[in-house]
Amino acid sequence: MPQISHKGEQMPASPIRKLTPFADNAKLQGKKVFHLNIGQPDIETPxxxxxxxxxxxxxxxxxxxxxxxxxxxxxxxxxxxxxxxxxxxxxxxxxxxxxxxxxxxxxxxxxxxxxxxxxxxxxxxxxxxxxxxxxxxxxxxxxxxxxxxxxxxxxxxxxxxxxxxxxxxxxxxxxxxxxxxxxxxxxxxxxxxxxxxxxxxxxxxxxxxxxxxxxxxxxxxxxxxxxxxxxxxxxxxxxxxxxxxxxxxxxxxxxxxxxxxxxxxxxxxxxxxxxxxxxxxDTPDIYFEAVNKEYTHRRDVLVKALNGMDGVYCPNPGGAFYVVAKFPIDNADKFCQWMLEEFSYNNQTVMMAPATGFYSTPGAGTNEVRMAYVLNSDDLQSAMTCLEEALKVYPGRV
Incomplete structure (x- = not known):
């Protein structure tokens, strides 16, 4: 049969989207999935x-x-x-x-x-x-x-x-x-x-x-x-x-x-x-002022919660709406998939992006995860509670 191109074989999969099938399956099982994996804001379009x-x-x-x-x-x-x-x-x-x-x-x-x-x-x-x-x-x-x-x-x-x-x-x-x-x-x-x-x-x-x-x-x-x-x-x-x-x-x-x-x-x-x-x-400045205030609040909620977890470190970012945090885990790809496949807390789980996909150097970022603070602060707090419980029982904790 005809073969695909070498370029197609070399094309990397998206670390942001590659776990989507596991998230979809978690939802089919009745779990609520907090999506912190992708920079899709919930802020209303002007x-x-x-x-x-x-x-x-x-x-x-x-x-x-x-x-x-x-x-x-x-x-x-x-x-x-x-x-x-x-x-x-x-x-x-x-x-x-x-x-x-x-x-x-x-x-x-x-x-x-x-x-x-x-x-x-x-x-x-x-x-x-x-x-x-x-x-x-x-x-x-x-x-x-x-x-x-x-x-x-x-x-x-x-x-x-x-x-x-x-x-x-x-x-x-x-x-x-x-x-x-x-x-x-x-x-x-x-x-x-x-x-x-x-x-x-x-x-x-x-x-x-x-x-x-x-x-x-x-x-x-x-x-x-x-x-x-x-x-x-x-x-x-x-x-x-x-x-x-x-x-x-x-x-x-x-x-x-x-x-x-x-x-x-x-x-x-x-x-x-x-x-x-x-x-x-022509969007008025007040729109961006409100958005910045909201994202600053969400950032503060997320960073405080992460740094309050045992073994977790997250620097405080100066912009955008992402953080990269270091977790006490063996492998970020395994952990993020495990969260969707095997873990839930109060029938909830969290979807994140393994940071390995944001590096080009082999082996870099294996214990780091990217999260987007694009959810409201209540959902962010619930997601962080869920994440903290997950880290307590993850089999690959180090």
């Missing part, structure tokens, strides 16, 4: 986006320009220039979700066999996107003991070769929630200029920075215009994950010109999504 969809009166659901509609790119320009990015609509390619922004960035800037450096743990799908594009990921470890701060620049330099073409950061970080400081961003700037590297900045969680801390984008750094590509999405900012709408931003004209060819090959992003996206830009 009413303005929903109204824009409901009030649409078009007669033909047509293609849009491959780079995105001019009206949407103009609205995006308003949003980013309020943040100090100093761009024009010509610096933007609208994409089908942030995922396509990442893949277009990789295909535009890197050849097969080229290397990209990524501090780990990192967003698991970077591995998949790199596999699709025949790009080699060169991971450098960050550590839970210092909250997953940016590794020393000397660690980057150890892995730079003549095939190194880019660095990817996610800020605030998925999966750790770490928020990079201005000093760390300046250090990355100097490194990229020294070795003539692209800096890909995944800014999906830009709006979620806590405790009064400041978000710094490489777009804020002078002298880096030709090196920076920002990859963004409406999914998290507006709690609109199903919209599948993102964008790629750069002031590098060659990157825009080349990236547009990949955008043309897939035709266009959705028309209705861009109509909703235009309305999203």
């Amino acid at each position: 009413q303005g986006m929903l109204d824009a969809i409901h009030n649409s009166t078009f007669k033909v659901w047509a293609y849009t320009p491959s780079e995105g509609t001019l009206s949407y790119r103009q609205k995006l320009t308003e949003y980013y220039n309020k943040l100090g990015y100093n761009i024009t609509p010509q610096n933007i390619i609208v994409t089908t979700g942030g995922s396509e922004a990442i893949t277009i960035a990789m295909m535009t800037c890197l050849n097969p066999g080229d290397e990209v450096i990524i501090p780990e743990p990192f967003y698991a799908n970077y591995n998949g996107f790199a596999c699709q594009s025949d790009i080699v990921v060169k991971p450098i470890l960050s550590y839970i003991e210092n909250g997953f701060a940016l590794p020393e620049i000397s660690e980057f330099e150890k892995v730079i070769t003549n095939k190194t073409k880019a660095i990817i950061i996610c800020n605030p970080n998925n999966p750790t929630g770490y928020l990079y400081s201005k000093e760390e961003m300046e250090a990355l700037k100097a490194l990229c200029l020294k070795y003539d590297l692209f800096l890909f900045s995944d800014e999906a969680y830009r709006e979620f920075c806590y405790d009064g801390r400041e978000f710094i984008s490489p777009m804020h750094l002078d002298g880096l215009d030709e090196n920076v590509l920002v990859m963004d999405t409406v999914s998290k900012r507006y709690s609109a994950c199903g919209a599948r709408l993102g964008c790629l931003i750069t002031k590098n004209e060659a990157v825009i010109k080349t990236g547009l060819k990949f955008a043309q090959a897939r035709l266009s992003a959705g028309m209705l999504e861009q109509i909703a996206g235009e309305a999203a830009v």
